Amino acid sequence: MTTVDNTNQVPARVGTRPALETRELHVSFGHNPVLRDVNLVVPSHTAVGLVGESGSGKSTLGKTVVGINRPRQGQVLVDGEDVASAGKRRRAELRRQVQYIPQDPFSSLSPRRTIGQTLAEALDPGKAKTSQHQDRITEVLEQVRLGADAMGKYPHQFSGGQRQRIAIARALILQPRLIIADEITSALDVSVQAEILTLLRSLKSTTEASMLFISHNLAVVQALCEYVVVLYQGVVVEQGSVDDVYREPRHDYTRGLLASVPGSEGFSLD
Template sequence: MSAPLLDIQNLVTEFPRRGWRNPPVQVLKGINLDVRPGETVGLVGESGSGKTTIGRAVLGLAPVTEGAVIFDGKDISHLKAAARRTVSKDIQVVFQDPYTSLNPAMTIADILSEPLVVQGMSGAKARARVSNLLDRVQLPADAAARLPREFSGGQRQRVAIARALAMEPKLIVCDEPVSALDLSTQARVLDLFLEIQEQTGVAYLFISHDLAVVRHLSHRVCVLYHGEVVEFGDAGQVTDDPSHPYTRRLLMSSPIADPVRQRHRREERRALAAAGTPNAQPEKDPHLA
């Protein structure tokens, strides 16, 4: 078994409250998870569970109060700005909103070539690379001369994916990358993620509130509840036969087309909610047993 590309060890993240007497709020409470080369780990939980904070800690955008974030064998928990810029070549991100994450005043060619030029690539090579990136995310060559507002939401997200791929990263943090898209566009973008991973071997930390989405492309799934890992294991096992009541509640919240089965699912979810969610007890990853 290969060594983890990303290894998050006992991660604790705290944010200050207003008022100097108030203790800080602890958002993450000892998170342990890993992502192997070429693997997709789905990170799922409701709003406020801490999943986005994990992604931001990996990107250096949220504090690491305790524990460590190890990437490619190096501790990147507390890097200075210059060192973080070096690491950013290998760790990229795709955000939830494909429009606000793209500069509306720049053409697609400028958006995609900017990180390449910053890293020292010549203009001619950058333009050739942009053409290759647009082809990889299945956008026409003439897209390079257009502005983000001229594209649909799904097309803008393809541009965001192309930008993340520009530096040929080893890991992409995907923060709810399809939640703002309609269902048919979601399916196409998810298939694009799978195709790109097959072609490049890039690893994904895929953050979502939807178990059905993470089941589509994840190898393993990590479930968060109130800043703690309650279940972590093979995607098929976690999404088809979850062991934790909270994971079962998440599964029951996904709608299905059959009205009779949907009613039974809704009743089961109410029963699970009435029973309450036990205190989070991290499940051991069977791959690490």
Template sequence: MSRSTASIDPILAVQGLTKRFGRPPAQVRAVEDVSFTVAPGEVVGLVGESGSGKSTIGRLALRLVDPTGGTIRFEGEDVSALPERRLKPLRRRAQMIFQDPYASLNPRLRVSGILGEALDAHGLARGRRRERMAELLDLVGLPPEHLDRFPHEFSGGQRQRIGIARALAVEPRLIVADEPVSALDVSVQAQVLNLLQDLRARLGLAMLFISHDLDVVELLCDRVVVLYLGRVMEIGPTAEVAARPRHPYTRALLAASPKADPDAPRIARLLTGDIPSPLAPPSGCVFRTRCPLAGEACASAVPPMREAGDGHRFACLRDASEMREAA
């Protein structure tokens, strides 16, 4: 589903976001000059291969790691450089759902203890704890008697539902979902995605949804940000980007999808090799070493973001006609 959010003040806005780990010469360039917004009630997808910087951006958005440069604004407030002692209000308004439902829950605690920790951290529901915890389980489709069980008694999908309930315990405005279905069986993935869609509609949640799978992003997200080696390659309404991709990397991701059209342009099927090391990213366009359209100019110039209309932008020196001719 795509919708216009241009007139709505964003709940999350990152501008020029940069994150580097370590020191030169062994410095990892994890995120480089990334900018996007998430409007209230909107779901924005971050998509790309492993090593593209998706999870780092999610952690930066919640200030679980500190940015090297750029700004992070949450509901208009610059939280980029807030000290740890002042981040508690942000942590209540923005929560994370983790990728691994087996590792993200404390195996020594019952479900009541897991949810109780979240409530205690923010001083919530002290007078009606059990009732509130039962409400949270009901939100994610689990019966209240599960409160007395331990994580090992549940399936992966049920554990992820408990993780979602924990994230919702503090009534956040924004959820960062870091590959929340990638560790689950395909049939269970669909159930959890349907749950997230339902929660988004019922609670008006905004969401930053991280995935390597464009098919999943198409199901859930209003807009998508395509990332490669820490940089934005393309951004726009999900339906528009999926139907008319402007960047060769986006085309390659779409071609890799199980529903890819066998008659799709050949350019989309020419992506070979591995993503380069973020310790030594290519000069110019970071995608050029794997791009079938790369020319001499791509080695020296970092492509600026170009407008394709209606909020659709892409970072490539080649235009759409050249891509069609190369196909």
């Protein structure tokens, strides 16, 4: 097997702080090391795909960035600031800058709250009233191509793809620096998947958010991301521009992943 290339190959944009950086991140569950020495950068206004087979640690990485898991060692920097060393208030602000969208929005959208209440709650936890935030909620629902009438409805009244749009709206409403999208299209039909990817592509140009797009599907990553990071058994084995890594993978594991893409011709949005 070729050697592991764990040096960061994703260039930060000149003059801008990366939305996210991890430095020598180690995460274990009990005695089970799940992430080892993970260094990655998500530059400003950029989408980075995080790929790897099931169990490679992709979700663990996303959840560690948002503070659900605690690293055993290493740093998570949001907008250039080490989250763990920030004061309590600043840490909360930095956490708001990173929004995590899980694969299954049904599990994360309260069935007893209207979409308006859920979005107001994201803006104003604990004391939110939909009526106070109506304009912003309407705006964000339009951004994800849902009408303002969605505000008064409940999650079960929407399809899987529409619920993912709601989850994206809930992330966007805080105008985050980074969205971590964790397999958000993998449970959807291919046509709905393409619609969500088209939406995410348009949001890349109309919002300030960068994206860490977690997927086991390399074709989907190619359709959306400029850079890709390949995780294998908790270790970054390769990273770089999607064009370079897909054209000339340097690691056997990446070559295997690419060979398993049906037709290997990529995923088309058109």
